[in-house]
Amino acid sequence: MVSDKKDEFDLRVFLPYLLNRAAEESSLEFQRAYKDRYGMLRTEWRVLFHLGNYGEMTAKEICERARIHKTKISRAVSKLEQRRYLLRKRSYTDRRVEMLTLTAAGQTVYRELCDIAQRYDEKLAGMFSADEVALLRQMLRRLADMV
Amino acid sequence: MVSDKKDEFDLRVFLPYLLNRAAEESSLEFQRAYKDRYGMLRTEWRVLFHLGNYGEMTAKEICERARIHKTKISRAVSKLEQRRYLLRKRSYTDRRVEMLTLTAAGQTVYRELCDIAQRYDEKLAGMFSADEVALLRQMLRRLADMV
């Protein structure tokens, strides 16, 4: 007799769940770097990294690239400014817009965190073969809609 | 002349970042199912799914399996109980412990969400070949330390 019982759903293969769990787990160690060492929140390091990675940007551009809501960006920018990690400069072609750049201090922190990130990434990547990791990154980028 | 410039860090290949972005993005659509239709939070559906998937469990066991902090579980359980989705039953071998089970209503919601989850999972999986998805799930499980 053929089983007509619908395949039971298994939480542990559900992609959104797996992705979230993997993301949470793999963020923990790196989080300590920016949180414990620099008292930064996740959004703050994301802003810092975007400015470090892409140079001068506006809050709007960071919102779009990082897919973070503008209120979170706004608060993260204030915090980073307070800590003298970034400078705001009003665009004088459009005075609603602020150009954001890292200060020397911000760049130093950025580089330090980059080093930590890179080492940590290598550690994670080391769990798999080079081909596997390449495929993983590619698939994640597609899922993240960063194609 | 060989470049001795250290390879510039690229945010868009950093695994924790990719994982988080992919997780956030791929959760959005499914989130609407439990949030908009049932007014549930993420922790609440995770608890619901655990009970649906594994049957009777204690809050402690859910904490460990799902890696969610006990205060979040405690509040999610209260909410689910209020909505009559689950029942608490004191263990009488250890009266600190509560056995949690889904009510009939809870099981109905669970099954509905399972269907949605399964269809959504198939949609996501459809972005890649069967082999690729199998590998992805396997890698995510390792990253999530669910090996």
Added chain:
DNA sequence: GGATAATAGTTGATTTTGTAACTAACAAGC
């Protein structure tokens, strides 16, 4: 068996996020 430590789960205070309303500046249409 009684003191001390450990465990399951809850509660309260603080921090962070999310939502909506807001200000200030620009753009378009007439």
Added chain:
DNA sequence: GCTTGTTAGTTACAAAATCAACTATTATCC
């Protein structure tokens, strides 16, 4: 140029997450 609509960014309030302290119960060790 003046109304209407949009956009960049901020702020205020509500919802949720985090962290520490708490209660009640069980386990340990002398």
